[in-house]
Amino acid sequence: MSPDLFAKLHGASTHLPLVFVASSWAFDTAAFLAPQRNWSSELKNFAYWSMALGALGSVPAVATGLVMSRGEVLGHDTLRMHHLFVWPAFGLTMLLATWRLLSKRHHHAPARWQFAVYLAGGLVATVLMSGAGYWGGELLLES
Amino acid sequence: MILARFRLLISLIVASAALGGTFVFAKALREQARKTSRHVPDAGVWIERRAAGTPDDIAHGRKFYARSCAECHSDDASGDEGPDLRGLPFSNRRVAKIVREGIKGEMPSFRKKYGDKEISSLIAFLRSLPNEDQAVASSSRP
Numbered sequence: 001m002s003p004d005l006f007a008k009l010h011g012a013s014t015h016l017p018l019v020f021v022a023s024s025w026a027f028d029t030a031a032f033l034a035p036q037r038n039w040s041s042e043l044k045n046f047a048y049w050s051m052a053l054g055a056l057g058s059v060p061a062v063a064t065g066l067v068m069s070r071g072e073v074l075g076h077d078t079l080r081m082h083h084l085f086v087w088p089a090f091g092l093t094m095l096l097a098t099w100r101l102l103s104k105r106h107h108h109a110p111a112r113w114q115f116a117v118y119l120a121g122g123l124v125a126t127v128l129m130s131g132a133g134y135w136g137g138e139l140l141l142e143s
Numbered sequence: 144m145i146l147a148r149f150r151l152l153i154s155l156i157v158a159s160a161a162l163g164g165t166f167v168f169a170k171a172l173r174e175q176a177r178k179t180s181r182h183v184p185d186a187g188v189w190i191e192r193r194a195a196g197t198p199d200d201i202a203h204g205r206k207f208y209a210r211s212c213a214e215c216h217s218d219d220a221s222g223d224e225g226p227d228l229r230g231l232p233f234s235n236r237r238v239a240k241i242v243r244e245g246i247k248g249e250m251p252s253f254r255k256k257y258g259d260k261e262i263s264s265l266i267a268f269l270r271s272l273p274n275e276d277q278a279v280a281s282s283s284r285p
Contacts, residue, residue: 062165071172077237087162095158102150139234 010064014136017061018129020054021093023047024100025122032119048104055097062090082135089128096121196267204268207261211253220272225250229272238266 027047031040065086069075074083099118103110110118196204208220215225222228231238239262245252257265 059161063168066165066169066172070176071169071174073166073169090165091158091162094161095154098154098157099150102153108148108150 006064006068010061010068011140013057013061013064014133016057017054017093018126018133020050020057021122021129022126024050024054025119025126028115028122029119032115048100051097051100055093058090058093062086078135078139082132082139085128085132085135089125089132092121092125092128096125196264196271200264200267201271203261204264204266204271207257207265208268211256212265215250220269228269231269235263235266235270238269239263242266 024047027043027050031043031047034040066073069079072079072083073087074080096118103115103118209218212220212225212228215223216228217223220228239259241250242257242262242265243252243254253262
């Protein structure tokens with residue numbers, strides 16, 4: 001199969017997890033800061049589904065990237081910088097998404113401090129994904 | 144109920160499995176690439192496919208190389224004071240950037256000396272050189 005196809009698929013799929021994880025973090029943070037508002041539970045619901053889609057979207061993004069680079073997990077130079085952000089971002093996103101999905105049930109809702117830690121993790125994941133996106137862009141656009 | 148109680152542990156297991164699975168997949172891809180190619184896969188080739196330079200480009204590049212690069216990188220680019228330039232694992236854009244901007248404390252900038260066309264000829268020449276393995280194989284041939 002043409003490597004160009006995977007380059008295009010990678011470019012198309014990488015934006016989904018970044019957008020979904022970042023928006024999930026933003027929705028959850030807004031709901032966390034204003035728990036008494038009417039819209040708080042709606043935002044939490046959006047955040048829940050955004051995180052689920054972000055985690056699911058990160059799988060094709062990672063898979064197409066690996067096929068594109070023939071299984072290179074680190075590489076040199078700019079590619080190395082890209083991967084140094086990608087792997088922690090991917091692992092953290094999977095961890096946060098699983099925790100968030102399992103915390104949906106009200107019987108075992110997480111304590112407020114636990115949710116604060118989750119939000120801090122979400123911020124780190126968003127920053128790492130943005131870094132991965134930045135270096136990915138540098139790979140294609142540096143001149 | 145149990146899932147919610149052990150959510151942190153389960154999350155750690157899922158994240159580890161995702162990363163582990165990814166690296167196993169990556170290893171399989173590398174193995175497959177090794178079987179279909181004599182050389183170790185070079186991700187840079189996939190990111191930017193290198194166009195072969197014309198004989199004219201290569202001849203011009205050879206001149207620029209002899210004038211400005213051979214002193215540090217040796218006549219056959221196998222490296223001397225500077226590193227081996229055969230089979231560079233970087234994209235052409237990256238090589239051009241290094242030639243233009245230099246490396247602080249290690250290599251001068253050639254921005255004022257060479258324009259884009261000259262630099263692309265220089266890169267065409269570097270890409271035309273055999274890499275270390277090919278050079279050794281051809282020198283050991285009777």
